[in-house]
Amino acid sequence: MKKIVLERVGDVVRALGSGPRLELLEHVSQGERSVERLADAAGLSVANASQHLLKLRAAGFVRSRRDGKAVMYSLADPSVTELVAGLFRHAERTQAEIRAIVADSFGRLDRLEAVSRSELIGRLEEGAVTLLDVRPEDEFALGHLPGALNVRLDQLEARLAELPADREIVAYCRGPYCVLSFEAVAVLRSKGFTVRRLEDGYPEWLAAGLPTESAERAL
Amino acid sequence: MKKIVLERVGDVVRALGSGPRLELLEHVSQGERSVERLADAAGLSVANASQHLLKLRAAGFVRSRRDGKAVMYSLADPSVTELVAGLFRHAERTQAEIRAIVADSFGRLDRLEAVSRSELIGRLEEGAVTLLDVRPEDEFALGHLPGALNVRLDQLEARLAELPADREIVAYCRGPYCVLSFEAVAVLRSKGFTVRRLEDGYPEWLAAGLPTESAERAL
DNA sequence: CAATCATTCAAGCGATTGATTGAAGCATCG
DNA sequence: CGATGCTTCAATCAATCGCTTGAATGATTG
Numbered sequence: 339m340k341k342i343v344l345e346r347v348g349d350v351v352r353a354l355g356s357g358p359r360l361e362l363l364e365h366v367s368q369g370e371r372s373v374e375r376l377a378d379a380a381g382l383s384v385a386n387a388s389q390h391l392l393k394l395r396a397a398g399f400v401r402s403r404r405d406g407k408a409v410m411y412s413l414a415d416p417s418v419t420e421l422v423a424g425l426f427r428h429a430e431r432t433q434a435e436i437r438a439i440v441a442d443s444f445g446r447l448d449r450l451e452a453v454s455r456s457e458l459i460g461r462l463e464e465g466a467v468t469l470l471d472v473r474p475e476d477e478f479a480l481g482h483l484p485g486a487l488n489v490r491l492d493q494l495e496a497r498l499a500e501l502p503a504d505r506e507i508v509a510y511c512r513g514p515y516c517v518l519s520f521e522a523v524a525v526l527r528s529k530g531f532t533v534r535r536l537e538d539g540y541p542e543w544l545a546a547g548l549p550t551e552s553a554e555r556a557l
Numbered sequence: 558m559k560k561i562v563l564e565r566v567g568d569v570v571r572a573l574g575s576g577p578r579l580e581l582l583e584h585v586s587q588g589e590r591s592v593e594r595l596a597d598a599a600g601l602s603v604a605n606a607s608q609h610l611l612k613l614r615a616a617g618f619v620r621s622r623r624d625g626k627a628v629m630y631s632l633a634d635p636s637v638t639e640l641v642a643g644l645f646r647h648a649e650r651t652q653a654e655i656r657a658i659v660a661d662s663f664g665r666l667d668r669l670e671a672v673s674r675s676e677l678i679g680r681l682e683e684g685a686v687t688l689l690d691v692r693p694e695d696e697f698a699l700g701h702l703p704g705a706l707n708v709r710l711d712q713l714e715a716r717l718a719e720l721p722a723d724r725e726i727v728a729y730c731r732g733p734y735c736v737l738s739f740e741a742v743a744v745l746r747s748k749g750f751t752v753r754r755l756e757d758g759y760p761e762w763l764a765a766g767l768p769t770e771s772a773e774r775a776l
Numbered sequence: 777c778a779a780t781c782a783t784t785c786a787a788g789c790g791a792t793t794g795a796t797t798g799a800a801g802c803a804t805c806g
Numbered sequence: 807c808g809a810t811g812c813t814t815c816a817a818t819c820a821a822t823c824g825c826t827t828g829a830a831t832g833a834t835t836g
Contacts (some may be wrong), residue, residue, distance in 0.1 A: 339658065339662050340580075340734065341576060342658060342738070343578075343659065344576040344577075344579045344580050344732060345576035346648065346652055346654055346655050347579060347644065347645055347648040348573075348574045348575045348576045348577075348578075348579055349574070349654065350574075350644070350647070350648040351570060351571075351574035351579075351644055352570075352571060352574030352575075352793095353574075353575045354567075354570045354574070355567045355568070355569075355570035355571030355572075355573070355574045356567050356571075356793095356794085356795090357560060357563040357564035357566075357567045358563075360566060360567055360570075361559075361560075361562045361614050366714055367647065370651075370814095372812080373812075373813060373814095374812070374813085376824060382795095383795080383796075383797095384812080384813075385795090385796075385797080385798095385813085385814080385815095386796075387794060388767055388812095388814060388815095389814060390577055390794095390816085391625060391753075391816095392814080394616070395778085397651070397652075397654060398647065398648070398651025404803075404813095405814085406803070406804065406812095407614050407802085407803060407805095407811055407812050407815085408811095408812060409812075409814090411778085414651065414662065417643075418647070419777060420643075421643050423569055424636075424638065424639075424643060425569070426566055427637070428569070428617060428637070429566040429569040429570075429617070430773070431617070431770065432569070432616070432617025433565055433569060433616075433617060434563055436565050437567065439558065439561060439562055440562065443558055458642055481784090487661055499558060507805085514747065517559070530688065548675070548836090571823095572801085575824085577824090590802095591783095592782075592783060592784095593782070598803080600797055601825095602825080602826075603782080603783075604785095604825085604827080604828095605824080605826080606782080606827075607782095607783060607784060607785095608784085608824085608825085609793085609824095613782080623783095623832085623833075625782090625833075626780090626782050626783085626832085626833060626834060626835095627782060627783085628782075628783060628784090641834095720833065726827060770805095
C-alpha cells in the first residue's frame with residue numbers, strides 16, 4: 339500500500355527527470371503555447387515534444403486545452419515553478435559540475451550583483467528603475483512585469499536610444515538560467531549604461547503572485 | 558551548454574524518482590544510520606540499498622561518513638526534507654490514484670483533524686498537550702520533539718496507564734505518510750483518550766529548525 | 777599481521793525508457 | 807461534407823535502469 343504510493347510519487351518525479359522535459363517546462367512557464375511552438379523553442383521534433391508534454395501532463399505539471407486545431411499547453415499551477423526552482427537550487431548547490439558550468443558561462447560576478455525580487459519591488463516603488471524585458475516579442479506578449487520595456491537581445495544595440503542613460507536598468511528574461519539577460523547586461527555595460535540582472539525571471543515573478551501585464555486577453 | 562545543465566539537473570531529479578529511494582530517504586531523514594539498518598528498514602538487500610544510497614549521495618540528498626566498520630548515512634541538508642515534501646504534496650494533489658489510496662487507507666477525517674506544526678507550538682506553550690512519539694525506540698533515540706513520550710505502537714495498549722486521560726494527546730511519527738500515528742490515534746480514541754495526529758512528523762519538525770532532544774550525543 | 781566484518785564494486789539479466797518514423801484522430805475551414 | 811493541418815498513437819530499435827550474485831576493498835579486532 340505504502341509502496342504503491344511511493345512508486346507513484348516516483349513516477350511523478352521521474353517525469354521531471356529529463357533534460358528535454360525540463361526545457362519544455364521552462365518554455366511552458368513563459369505562457370500558454372501550442373505543441374508546435376514549444377517543440378520549436380526546445381529544438382525537438384513535434385512528435386517527440388508531444389510525447390514529453392503528455393508525460394508532463396500525466397504527472398500534473400502542465401495542462402492542455404484545445405484551441406481550434408492547436409492544443410495549447412500551460413503550467414498546471416504556479417507552485418510548479420517554485421518546485422522546479424527548488425530542485426534547480428539544490429542541484430546547483432550540490433553538483434560541482436553544474437556549479438562549474440554556471441560559474442563559467444554565466445559569470446560569477448553577475449550572479450552576485452543580481453537584484454532580488456524583493457529589492458526590485460522596493461526600487462520600483464521608489465520609481466528608481468527602468469525594467470527591460472529581453473525575451474522575444476511573443477513571450478513578452480503573453481505576459482510581462484508591469485511597465486517593462488521589451489527589446490529583444492538581438493535588437494538591443496540598434497535601440498539603445500530608447501533606454502535611459504541616467505537611471506538604473508534592471509534586465510530580466512526567462513529565469514535564473516536564461517542567458518538573455520546576462521548578455522544584455524554585458525552589452526549595455528559596455529555602452530556605459532547602469533544595469534543589473536533580476537536574479538530570476540518572469541515565471542518566478544508570476545508564481546510569487548505578483549502583478550503582471552499582458553498584451554493578449556487574460557488566460 | 559544549457560543542455561548539459563538541464564541534463565545534469567535531470568540526473569539529480571531522476572535520483573529521487575524511485576520508490577525504494579524515496580523510502581530510504583524517509584528513513585534517513587529520521588536520523589543517521591548504517592547501510593545495514595537502512596536496508597532492513599526499507600526491506601531491501603544490503604547491496605541494493607547500498608547502490609541506491611550511493612545514487613542519493615551522488616545527487617546530493619544524503620551524505621555518508623565512516624564510523625568504525627560501518628558507513629553512516631544522514632540527510633545532506635534539512636532543506637531536502639522540504640523539497641521532498643513539496644513533491645509529495647504536488648503528487649497527492651494532482652494524482653487521483655494517490656489521493657484515492659491516501660483517502661482510503663489513512664482516512665479522510667484523520668487528515669482533516671490533524672494538528673499543524675504552528676498550532677502544536679502554540680498548544681505546547683500553553684502546556685496543554687502531551688506529545689506521543691510512536692516510532693521505534695532507536696529512531697526516538699536519534700532525535701525527537703522536546704518532552705515527547707515514546708511508546709511504540711505495538712506496546713501502546715499495554716502502556717495506556719502512562720498516558721494522561723484528562724489532557725489532549727498529540728501523536729506523531731515519521732511524516733505525513735507514516736501510518737503509525739494514524740493507528741495510534743485509532744487505538745487511543747477507542748480507549749476514550751482525546752488524541753489527534755501531528756499533520757507531518759519528526760523530519761519536518763527538524764527541517765523547520767525547531768528544537769529537538771536526543772538520547773545519544775548530538776550529530 | 778592476519779582474520780573479520782560492513783560496504784562497495786563489477787558483471788549480467790530482464791524490463792523499461794527515449795527517439796524516430798509513419799499512420800490515424802479530430803476539429804476546423806472552404 | 808470532404809480536405810487540410812495539428813496532434814497523438816503505434817511500432818521499432820538502441821540505450822538505460824534496477825536488481826541479483828559474487829568478488830574486492832577498507833577499516834577494525836584479536
